[in-house]
Amino acid sequence: MNSASIETQGAVDVSGIRRGPIVAALIIGCFVAILNETLLNIAFPDLMVEFGVSVATIQWLSTAYMLVIGILVPITALLQQWFTTRQMFLTAMGLFLAGTILCGVAPVFSFLLIGRVAQALGTGLLIPVLMNTILIIYPPEKRGAAMGMIGLVIMSAPAIGPTISGLIIQSLNWRWLFFLVIPLTAFSILFAAIYLKNVSDLTKPKVDLLSIVLSTIGFGGMVYAFSRAGETSWSDSIVTFSLIVGGIALVLFIWRQLAVKEPLLELRVFKYSLFTLVTVLLLIVMMTLFSTMILLPLFLQNALGKTALATGLILLPGGVINGLLAPVSGKLFDKFGPRVLVIPGLALMAVSIWLFSGISATTGTGMIIALHIMLLIGISMVMMPAQTTGLNELPRHLYPHGTAILNTLQQVAGAIGTALFISIMSAGTKAYMKTSSDPNSPAELVNGLIAGMHNAFFAAMFAAIAALAIGLFIKKAQAPDEEQKAVIARHDSH
Structure with a gap:
C-alpha cells in the first residue's frame, strides 16, 4: 500500500474542529504530569529517613520513572493507531491519578515505587499523544506557535518543580507533593472528558509481539545501563551486562522493523x-x-x-x-x-x-x-x-x-x-x-x-x-x- 493511500484511509476530518479546547485539555494534563517528574527529587533525604532505605534504593524512584518512559514511548506509535486520542489521554491521566493517590498514602517504600511506575506509565503515553495531535489539527504554517505552547509546558513545569517542592516540604511534608497534585489531575480528566475530541486515524495495524519484546529489552536496557552508570560507575558488571543485552536487542529490533510489513516503529x-x-x-x-x-x-x-x-x-x-x-x-x-x-x-x-x-x-x-x-x-x-x-x-x-x-x-x-x-x-x-x-x-x-x-x-x-x-x-x-x-x-x- 503506498503512502498516499495510507494518508487518506480512515483519516479524521479536522477542518471544522475547535482546536482551543483540545489543546487546553492536553496541555493541562501534560503540565501536571511533567511537573510531578521533578517534584520528588528534593524530598529524597526525607524519604530515606521515612522508609529507612539507602541512597541506592531511593534512586529507583527516579530510575524506574525514566525506565518506564523509555520502554513505553516507542510503543505509543502503535497504540495511537489502535486507540483514539480521547481513549489514550483519559487512560494516561487515569493511570497517573491512581499512581499519585498510591504515592500519597504509601505505607511502605514498595507502594511508593509502584505508584511512581503508574505515574510514569501515564506520562509516557501523554507527550507523544500531545505532539501527534498538534501535527494533525494544525497546518504546517501554524504549527510553530502551537508547538511553542507545548514548549511552555515541557520547559517551565520541570523548572518550577524543585522550587514548589522545596516550599511544600518546608511547610508541610512530602506526602503533600502528591496530595496537592490530585485535584489538578482530577480537573484535567474532567475537562478532557467534556472537551477532548478524537483526531487520530485508527488503522489498527498488526501487533508484532516480538518487536515489542525487543523494544522493551533494547530501550529499557540502554536507559537502565546509563542511569546506573551515572549512579555507580562504567565498570559496574550490571552496567556492562545491561549495555550488551540492550545493544543486541536494539540491533535485532532495528532489523525486525526493516523486515516486517507493519513495523512497531x-x-x-x-x-x-x-x-x-x-x-x-x-x-x-x-x-x-x-x-x-x-x-x-x-x-x-x-x-x-x-x-x-x-x-x-x-x-x-x-x-x-x-x-x-x-x-x-x-x-x-x-x-x-x-x-x-x-x-x-x-x-x-x-x-x-x-x-x-x-x-x-x-x-x-x-x-x-x-x-x-x-x-x-x-x-x-x-x-x-x-x-x-x-x-x-x-x-x-x-x-x-x-x-x-x-x-x-x-x-x-x-x-x-x-x-x-x-x-x-x-x-x-x-x-x-x-x-x-x-x-x-x-x-x-x-x-x-x-x-x-x-x-x-x-x-x-x-x-x-x-x-x-x-x-x-x-x-x-x-x-x-x-x-x-x-x-x-x-x-x-x-
Missing part, C-alpha cells in the same frame, strides 16, 4: 534527511541540557553550600524565562523559519557552557543566574523550532512514528548525558585529588569538585559546538505532497 522516517538531521541535533542538545541540569545543583549545594530550596530558587528564573519564550519562538518560527532561531540559539548555548567552564568557588550567585538564563534562552530558540522542522517534513501517516522516535531518543539522550557528564566530572575530581597535598581538607574537596566540573563543562562545550555545526544545515521543511493537497482541499472546501 517505522524507521524509514530516517529517509527524510531533515528529520534525521534534527534527530541528531536534538540528541546532542538534550545531552548538553542534562549535563547542566545535573552539574549546576551539585555545584550550588556542594561547592557554594546552598540549600536545596535556595538552589531551586537560583535555577527558577532561567526555567521560567525558557518556558515563557517557547511560544514566542514558535510564532517567530512560523514567520521566519528555523534558521533565524536555531543558529543563534545554538551559539548562545555554546557560549554559556564555555563561560560555565570557568566558574569557581568565588563565582557570585548573580553570575550563575545570568549564565543559566543565557543557556535556557538558547535552548528555547532551538528545541521546539528544530523539532517542528523535522516533523513537518513527514507525511501524516508517519506522525505517530516520528513523535515516538524523537521522544524515545530524547529519553535515551537524557540518560546518556547524565551518566557521561557525571563520569567525566568524577574522573576529573579523582585526578585532582591524587595531586592534592591535603586531600581531606574541605577546601580541597571543593576544589576537586570544581576541577571535575570544569572537565565536564568543557566536554559539554564541544558537544554544543558540534550541535552548532549541524544546525548550519537546518532549513525550512517542505510539507509532503499529500499534506499540501489536503491543506489545499481544506481551503477550497471553505
Whole structure:
C-alpha cells in the first residue's frame, strides 16, 4: 500500500474542529504530569529517613520513572493507531491519578515505587499523544506557535518543580507533593472528558509481539545501563551486562522493523534527511541540557553550600524565562523559519557552557543566574523550532512514528548525558585529588569538585559546538505532497 493511500484511509476530518479546547485539555494534563517528574527529587533525604532505605534504593524512584518512559514511548506509535486520542489521554491521566493517590498514602517504600511506575506509565503515553495531535489539527504554517505552547509546558513545569517542592516540604511534608497534585489531575480528566475530541486515524495495524519484546529489552536496557552508570560507575558488571543485552536487542529490533510489513516503529522516517538531521541535533542538545541540569545543583549545594530550596530558587528564573519564550519562538518560527532561531540559539548555548567552564568557588550567585538564563534562552530558540522542522517534513501517516522516535531518543539522550557528564566530572575530581597535598581538607574537596566540573563543562562545550555545526544545515521543511493537497482541499472546501 503506498503512502498516499495510507494518508487518506480512515483519516479524521479536522477542518471544522475547535482546536482551543483540545489543546487546553492536553496541555493541562501534560503540565501536571511533567511537573510531578521533578517534584520528588528534593524530598529524597526525607524519604530515606521515612522508609529507612539507602541512597541506592531511593534512586529507583527516579530510575524506574525514566525506565518506564523509555520502554513505553516507542510503543505509543502503535497504540495511537489502535486507540483514539480521547481513549489514550483519559487512560494516561487515569493511570497517573491512581499512581499519585498510591504515592500519597504509601505505607511502605514498595507502594511508593509502584505508584511512581503508574505515574510514569501515564506520562509516557501523554507527550507523544500531545505532539501527534498538534501535527494533525494544525497546518504546517501554524504549527510553530502551537508547538511553542507545548514548549511552555515541557520547559517551565520541570523548572518550577524543585522550587514548589522545596516550599511544600518546608511547610508541610512530602506526602503533600502528591496530595496537592490530585485535584489538578482530577480537573484535567474532567475537562478532557467534556472537551477532548478524537483526531487520530485508527488503522489498527498488526501487533508484532516480538518487536515489542525487543523494544522493551533494547530501550529499557540502554536507559537502565546509563542511569546506573551515572549512579555507580562504567565498570559496574550490571552496567556492562545491561549495555550488551540492550545493544543486541536494539540491533535485532532495528532489523525486525526493516523486515516486517507493519513495523512497531517505522524507521524509514530516517529517509527524510531533515528529520534525521534534527534527530541528531536534538540528541546532542538534550545531552548538553542534562549535563547542566545535573552539574549546576551539585555545584550550588556542594561547592557554594546552598540549600536545596535556595538552589531551586537560583535555577527558577532561567526555567521560567525558557518556558515563557517557547511560544514566542514558535510564532517567530512560523514567520521566519528555523534558521533565524536555531543558529543563534545554538551559539548562545555554546557560549554559556564555555563561560560555565570557568566558574569557581568565588563565582557570585548573580553570575550563575545570568549564565543559566543565557543557556535556557538558547535552548528555547532551538528545541521546539528544530523539532517542528523535522516533523513537518513527514507525511501524516508517519506522525505517530516520528513523535515516538524523537521522544524515545530524547529519553535515551537524557540518560546518556547524565551518566557521561557525571563520569567525566568524577574522573576529573579523582585526578585532582591524587595531586592534592591535603586531600581531606574541605577546601580541597571543593576544589576537586570544581576541577571535575570544569572537565565536564568543557566536554559539554564541544558537544554544543558540534550541535552548532549541524544546525548550519537546518532549513525550512517542505510539507509532503499529500499534506499540501489536503491543506489545499481544506481551503477550497471553505
